[in-house]
Amino acid sequence: MGFEGAKESFSGRIKEVVIGATDEHGGSRSRRLTVGGSNGLPFHSFESEMPHKPLIAMDIVDTLRMVSDTQLKSMGDVVKDPVEWAKRCEKEWGADICVLKLQSANPEEENRSVEECESLFKEVLKAVSLPLFVYGCGFEEKDAKLMEAISNAGKGERLFIGLAEEKAYKSLTAAAMANGHGLVAFSNLDINLAKQINILLMDFGMKPENILMDPLMAPLGMGLEYSYSVIERLRIGALMGDPVLQMPMICDCSCAWTVPEVLEEDDGKGTQVERGVNWEVITAEAALMAGAALVITRHPESVKHIRATIDDLYGGV
Amino acid sequence: MPTAMEIYKLLPKKNCGECKFPTCLAFAMQLANQKVALEACPYVSPEAKAALEESGAPPIRLMTFGTGDMAVKVGDETQLFRHDKTFYNPTVIGLIADDSSGSQGIKDGVALVKSLSFERVGQNIRVNSIAIRHSTGDPKEFLEGVKHASSEGLPMVLMTEDPGLMGETSVAWPKRPLLYRATPANFDAMIEVAKRSSCPLVIGGAATLDELSQLSERAKKAGVTDLVLEPVQGTCAQLLESMTVVRRAAVKKHFRPLGYPTISVLGSSDLDKGRATIGVAKYSSIVLMDELSRGFVFPLMVLRQNIFTDPQVPIQVKPGLYKVGEPNEKSPVMFTTNFSLTYFTVRADIEKSKMPAWLLVIDTEGQSVMTAFAAGKLTPESVTEAIEKEKVKDVSKRNEIVIPGMVSRMSGKLNELSGMKVIVGSRESSGIPKMIKSFSG
Ligand code: B12
Numbered sequence: 001m002g003f004e005g006a007k008e009s010f011s012g013r014i015k016e017v018v019i020g021a022t023d024e025h026g027g028s029r030s031r032r033l034t035v036g037g038s039n040g041l042p043f044h045s046f047e048s049e050m051p052h053k054p055l056i057a058m059d060i061v062d063t064l065r066m067v068s069d070t071q072l073k074s075m076g077d078v079v080k081d082p083v084e085w086a087k088r089c090e091k092e093w094g095a096d097i098c099v100l101k102l103q104s105a106n107p108e109e110e111n112r113s114v115e116e117c118e119s120l121f122k123e124v125l126k127a128v129s130l131p132l133f134v135y136g137c138g139f140e141e142k143d144a145k146l147m148e149a150i151s152n153a154g155k156g157e158r159l160f161i162g163l164a165e166e167k168a169y170k171s172l173t174a175a176a177m178a179n180g181h182g183l184v185a186f187s188n189l190d191i192n193l194a195k196q197i198n199i200l201l202m203d204f205g206m207k208p209e210n211i212l213m214d215p216l217m218a219p220l221g222m223g224l225e226y227s228y229s230v231i232e233r234l235r236i237g238a239l240m241g242d243p244v245l246q247m248p249m250i251c252d253c254s255c256a257w258t259v260p261e262v263l264e265e266d267d268g269k270g271t272q273v274e275r276g277v278n279w280e281v282i283t284a285e286a287a288l289m290a291g292a293a294l295v296i297t298r299h300p301e302s303v304k305h306i307r308a309t310i311d312d313l314y315g316g317v
Numbered sequence: 318m319p320t321a322m323e324i325y326k327l328l329p330k331k332n333c334g335e336c337k338f339p340t341c342l343a344f345a346m347q348l349a350n351q352k353v354a355l356e357a358c359p360y361v362s363p364e365a366k367a368a369l370e371e372s373g374a375p376p377i378r379l380m381t382f383g384t385g386d387m388a389v390k391v392g393d394e395t396q397l398f399r400h401d402k403t404f405y406n407p408t409v410i411g412l413i414a415d416d417s418s419g420s421q422g423i424k425d426g427v428a429l430v431k432s433l434s435f436e437r438v439g440q441n442i443r444v445n446s447i448a449i450r451h452s453t454g455d456p457k458e459f460l461e462g463v464k465h466a467s468s469e470g471l472p473m474v475l476m477t478e479d480p481g482l483m484g485e486t487s488v489a490w491p492k493r494p495l496l497y498r499a500t501p502a503n504f505d506a507m508i509e510v511a512k513r514s515s516c517p518l519v520i521g522g523a524a525t526l527d528e529l530s531q532l533s534e535r536a537k538k539a540g541v542t543d544l545v546l547e548p549v550q551g552t553c554a555q556l557l558e559s560m561t562v563v564r565r566a567a568v569k570k571h572f573r574p575l576g577y578p579t580i581s582v583l584g585s586s587d588l589d590k591g592r593a594t595i596g597v598a599k600y601s602s603i604v605l606m607d608e609l610s611r612g613f614v615f616p617l618m619v620l621r622q623n624i625f626t627d628p629q630v631p632i633q634v635k636p637g638l639y640k641v642g643e644p645n646e647k648s649p650v651m652f653t654t655n656f657s658l659t660y661f662t663v664r665a666d667i668e669k670s671k672m673p674a675w676l677l678v679i680d681t682e683g684q685s686v687m688t689a690f691a692a693g694k695l696t697p698e699s700v701t702e703a704i705e706k707e708k709v710k711d712v713s714k715r716n717e718i719v720i721p722g723m724v725s726r727m728s729g730k731l732n733e734l735s736g737m738k739v740i741v742g743s744r745e746s747s748g749i750p751k752m753i754k755s756f757s758g
């Protein structure tokens with residue numbers, strides 16, 4: 001009797017989530033993207049459906065405080081200007097999505113005003129046609145006002161706003177709901193917490209098809225193994241049929257550039273740029289293998305590598 | 318492991334008691350619990366013995382190649398997901414040196430592999446193997462390279478599909494190299510070389526997993542069981558599928574013909590790097606590449622280290638008093654735990670401040686601040702003990718200690734026990750740079 005590998009199937013399916021809106025849908029983006037929809041383990045096309053390829057978003061931070069010298073050197077002065085940076089992501093670097101991180105709103109750092117941040121957002125919205133995500137600075141009070149302004153300024157664009165956390169989600173959720181935007185639900189490396197935040201959001205009135213889960217991607221060498229296993233278990237939980245875990249996952253892999261081993265100079269481990277790019281790529285590929293539908297990266301070289309691997313994993317195109 | 322009933326069926330059923338158990342059934346129950354050895358029964362038939370050994374064997378055969386300290390183990394995995402238990406034998410990463418670069422090229426390859434060895438989080442991580450590939454048609458350089466590598470101690474993979482040439486590599490055989498490979502085209506002759514050399518053998522070149530399992534059965538019948546499988550894996554998608562199906566068949570179905578370690582032989586393109594990453598995460602026992610740049614292979618080895626960490630035993634750093642920058646008597650002292658994730662995060666944040674500090678790392682058996690606090694492994698007592706052991710009061714004369722914000726609750730007791738002033742730091746270590754600035758002067 002010949003050997004034939006057993007095919008495994010699951011009763012659950014990852015929900016489909018739509019990102020961005022074209023004029024046909026009331027926005028001004030050049031594309032409307034869909035993630036999720038799979039009913040199997042990641043890239044197991046030999047036994048399940050994976051209707052949408054995972055996407056690659058690139059982040060843009062509005063303060064050099066969050067950009068390492070290595071990045072500044074290898075990506076160039078463009079990272080000093082968020083608007084130019086965003087344009088580059090779209091025109092040259094092949095991003096699917098831009099994630100604008102308004103870190104400069106941080107009241108303990110630059111403390112840039114809501115108005116200034118809002119006008120930066122408007123400029124970026126005009127400068128690029130890609131779908132946008134906008135993240136606040138992580139200070140609840142500031143983000144409440146900031147995201148309300150962003151939500152209004154981006155009305156109709158189907159932005160994704162982040163990050164909603166267990167202890168600070170109401171104002172962000174209200175801001176997202178007010179104009180039909182989506183929300184990124186963050187939890188700290190824990191399956192129950194991931195579930196908990198989704199339940200809170202849905203109790204608050206958020207529809208599941210407007211939620212992406214961010215279960216915290218720890219970078220390579222800095223706890224990646226916890227994230228990898230949490231993401232795998234979330235994915236399996238979703239496929240086993242738990243509806244509260246079926247939101248597609250987003251993993252921010254730009255954190256790879258904060259790892260001390262990337263920032264240190266050590267020729268025995270390659271140049272900082274080569275090492276950093278591979279650090280980010282491997283972090284992202286691990287996230288994708290575990291179950292991410294979307295990864296956020298920082299470096300243009302990383303995007304190329306990850307894209308090629310996704311295409312090859314997806315079946316060659 | 319077979320059940321007591323399965324074992325009982327194979328026993329002589331004499332109930333003679335010579336095994337020191339009253340009945341064969343009682344003996345079978347002890348065997349199933351691995352409490353006794355089969356040898357205790359003098360009457361088991363050789364056939365029954367073979368059958369029992371077979372069904373009790375691990376789902377994926379353990380195989381070693383190389384000798385001495387550097388020998389590597391592959392296989393013997395029992396899980397599909399690391400969270401279910403653990404992945405045991407880290408993927409062997411190796412460099413392929415082709416004889417088209419001459420015997421000098423092979424020597425350079427050996428030297429490069431030897432230099433790719435690092436200390437990381439208290440563990441040694443290294444490229445483990447050198448593969449020597451024949452592609453020129455002239456065996457001279459190949460054999461010279463094999464001879465050189467044999468004297469260098471690294472586990473070797475010898476790559477030629479010509480059984481005649483493989484038969485001439487006997488200088489390497491005492492070092493137990495992995496022979497690559499037997500295919501449908503050279504099968505019987507290559508099996509003969511494997512037998513003669515007593516070296517492990519890769520079998521590949523089969524179009525389907527069905528064909529591959531037939532080849533492995535043929536090898537086994539011929540008496541060669543130290544095998545490594547090379548299923549079809551031209552693209553990332555095929556690699557993931559092949560490796561997953563093989564692992565599942567072995568682990569879930571105990572399908573013996575695929576119960577062997579696996580190998581991925583890759584090139585040097587960007588896509589090959591992606592394949593190597595997938596191989597490490599998804600079940601390749603051995604990954605060989607044409608080229609290993611330092612800036613890629615180091616992070617790849619870190620991935621391997623992460624994936625093959627026991628999910629129950631975290632990677633940890635050595636407890637003790639660490640310097641961040643060049644601290645002196647006036648520099649602040651802080652404490653944290655010896656979970657590597659915590660330690661490196663905190664350390665990086667102190668470094669960001671560009672101010673020197675002393676970092677006292679408490680032994681929490683590798684747990685994070687809150688986990689250790691909740692588990693009673695980070696207490697005012699354990700911190701005080703570390704302060705005394707590391708003579709903290711001698712190295713810093715400030716007589717104060719900064720504690721993680723998350724454990725502010727221990728400040729009173731810690732002050733009482735240690736006699737040091739306790740400063741409650743930020744909850745996240747990212748707040749450290751701001752806080753530390755207030756210590757200047
Ligand atoms: C991963 C994890 C585990 C892992 C272990 C990981 C490890 N090696 O430690 C496992 C699964 C084994 C585990 C077990 C347990 N856990 Co646990 N775990 C976590 C989790 C998800 C992440 C912890 C982590 O790695 N954080 C990252 C590191 C870097 O954080 P950190 O060490 O705290 O360091 C930060 C700060 O403290 C600060 N910092 C650190 N040092 C310093 C120093 C200075 C000077 C300053 C200023 C700041 C600072 O900066 C760091 C970076 O921000 C948290 C929940 C969460 N999301 O936080 C729960 C959590 C810590 N665990 C918790 C509990 C209760 C447990 C268990 C007791 C559960 C149980 N009943 O079995 C066990 C205990 C284990 C045991 N019995 O031996 C609770 C603690 C509750 C409490 N308030 O006391 C938490 C908060 C989860 C929860 N909400 O219930 N856990």
Ligand code: SF4
Nearest residue numbers: 332333334336341358
């Ligand atoms: S010695 Fe063998 S035959 Fe005798 S009782 Fe024990 S198992 Fe049965």
